Amino acid sequence: MNIEQIYTGCLAQGAYYITSNGEAAIIDPLREIQPYLDRLEKDGVKLKYIFETHFHADFVSGHLDLAKATGADIVFGPTAAPEFDCIVAEDEQIFEIGDVKIKVLHTPGHTMESSTFLLIDKDGKEEAIFSGDTLFLGDVGRPDLAQKAASMTQEELAGHLYDSLMTKIMPLSDDITVYPAHGAGSACGKNMMKETVDTLGNQKKVNYALNQPNKEAFIEAVTDGLLPPPAYFGANVAMNKKGYKNVDEVIKTGLTALSPKEFEAAAEGTGALILDTRNNGEFAQGFIPNSISIGINGDFAPWVGAMIGDVQQPLLLVTDDGMEEEVVIRLSRVGFDNVVGFLKGGFEAWKKEDREIDKVDRITPAEFETRFDVEKSKVFDVRKATEYEAEHVEEAFSRPLASLNDWIKDINPDEHFFMHCAGGYRSMIAASILQSRGYRNFTEIEGGMGKIAETKVPKTDYVCTSKTM
Template identity: 30%
Template sequence: MQIDIIETTSLGDRSYLVSAEGVAVVVDPQRDIDRVLGLAADRGVRITTVVETHLHNDYVTGGLELARTVGADYVVPAGDTVQYARVPAADGDVITAGPMRLEVLHTPGHTHHHVSYVLTDAAGEVQAVFTGGSMLYGATGRTDLLGAEHTDTLTHAQYHSVRRLAAALPEGTPVFPTHGFGSFCSATPTSGTSSTVGEQVRVNPALTQDEQAFVDQLLAGLGAYPAYYARMGPLNAAGPEPVDLSAPRTVDGEELACRLTAGEWVVDLRARTAFAAGHLPGALNFELSTNFLTYLGWLYDWGAPLTLIGETAEHVARARRELVRIGIDRLAGAAVGTPEELAAGPSLGSYPVSDFPGLAQAMAADPDLPVLDARRDDERAGGGVRGSLHVPVHELSARIDDVPSGEVWVYCGSGYRASIAASMLARAGRRPVLVNGSYGDPDAGAAAVGLHSGSVAA
């Protein structure tokens, strides 16, 4: 048997292609199924079965379209109510695909009906377990995505589910979770890129703590999660439409200017420093990197016209692929080129870029310097730049009036969220200075302004 990992780093998730003797099973596929189809073709295998561990809350599944495209069985937890035909997976069921057998274990916690799949060969030997959002690497899936009224029940259930997996499986069993590689679906930070049941027995909080200690720790670690999560479960239950990765309509500079004047969502995909050096006034900067999808999906006014600006057609195509993964299927258009090439109106906008040592110098010269901290609440709890105003970037649109007029220095943990915030402030008429650096770097981060992580900030 061969287990291929299909990474989606922008969401912190993994899908899997499991193959043997010319047939294959796919676990928790992403929306852009061409990656799975291409891998199956490379392996020379036929996909006969597609399985889901749960109705996902952080992305739109590609499972339904993949199963229909290749004529495979589509297996979804039996307890989930869906609007399409599927093979229900209930505790104790066994799904067969060639020499592969997948035993279904009900492992509630991340959701009520979550299941894990234990992979065995024809001889009954355990080869792996696919744990979805249950047992992760040094953590578990978060338990608050279905609403506060379910969180306590699901947290206790998660504890017992992880313990059930550990008790049922040999210590050497490889563990293959869907979440936990930067995903907000993880309750607490994960560690590592591979593991076994035996290793998890030694390090996983659900297996090293008593039940109440685990529950208390998990609940204490639950911070904010992207707003678009609320839309994913219903989309997956209804059955997503076939994916569309075609190029959006081309928009010229004159049309861009009209959209910017109207206050529409026009997103510049360039690097944060390039955007700061020169951009179309009114555009927002979501740098096309690992965090692009999470934060655009989090802040986006769902359903509003969305236009992309990319340096190349490839940049636009990459952003398009990312966006369909969370169900942003319809773009108002896209423009390709530099700001200078696309400008059809007044001069370009710009703002300065500095770093934490630069912020320290500016604060020394002006102790009342306006500084904005765009990090999450859990990060702020560990300290912050003295005197800074704390407004998490996902709250900034609603709280823009809290930010002083004029010049404002903006920082976050790495510079990525600060760049989004800076572009929002620029659009609102402020004069941002982007602090582009790592808060946690002792040489160039918070230490440069006299505060270390964990210091109490005013």
């Protein structure tokens, strides 16, 4: 028996590849399936089952294309009602893969079909659980994503989650390995550990949610501080439940190379949004007017989903040379399939034709230090609220990037403000969106709070905001 975690950092997502005696199973696969097919061929094994812990909200799974390519059966937990052929398992149903078994544990709460898969080795020993979004390391799945589908409040879903954990997970042996679907950085939880594998025994000790004194306290703890889910989540659930385009077709269309003239015509003719995926420093120095900056070297796909939201939005890409396919693939992972094409030759090709460009007013932290006046300067901090609470520039305003559409309407266009995040990635996203909507009376700070902290700009005292629930 072999278990391999295939972790994708930009999505903070874990898929799992299990082999035993010539057969294989894959749990929660990503949308691009070729790496799995290559691995199956290399190992000389046949894929028997594709297990889905639930209908994912934060990415599009590869279950449909993988099943079509291999003939494997797709397995969901009880109460699932997808619009395609699959096995909707019963609670405690057993599936055999070679010499091992996988037992379905129905664990509703995050969603009502959510299930945990218990791996039993050839000797009958319970070895591991693949806990999906039911149990994370340091946290549990948020109980607010399935409210419409389940016709329940988040408190009712949290109650189901408590029952699932207490009756199905907590009685299991401490030495069982926990393999969650997500790690730190995912929007599916709020307090995840940076580790991606742990023992159940340690989680029983350190996980705040598993250490609440009763059901009422659990519900209060897991529902406290939940931020609104990213805008694209509902669309991804629908795609995972109803079906989607073949990923190879999506990639082929997205890799349409366009000259600057063709690119401009496409932007005008399709209503496409121009997405610039270069480094934020390069973007600041020059970009196609009205472009949105979301760099590929960061939490790219989740921020595209959060800030653009509509997965049907046509997109035109500006990328670094050779990164076009990687960008299209990452977009497809979160359901953005409508990529019209990319700018052939990148931004340099646009500049060579002397076409119009725009820039962001960016300054260094040292220059910010000379210009900052605690009595007069207005500063917007676009980091998360918890980052702001830990330490911030004195008198700065907390304006989280994820809430930009809420606070943008309160901006006085006649009043200048400085803006920063932790390192420049998020503040450049905000800057590009603001400029695309006509707001230009601001200055963005290169390097963010990480570099501002090295200056003499007055800051609040650092406060640790780690959760200790």
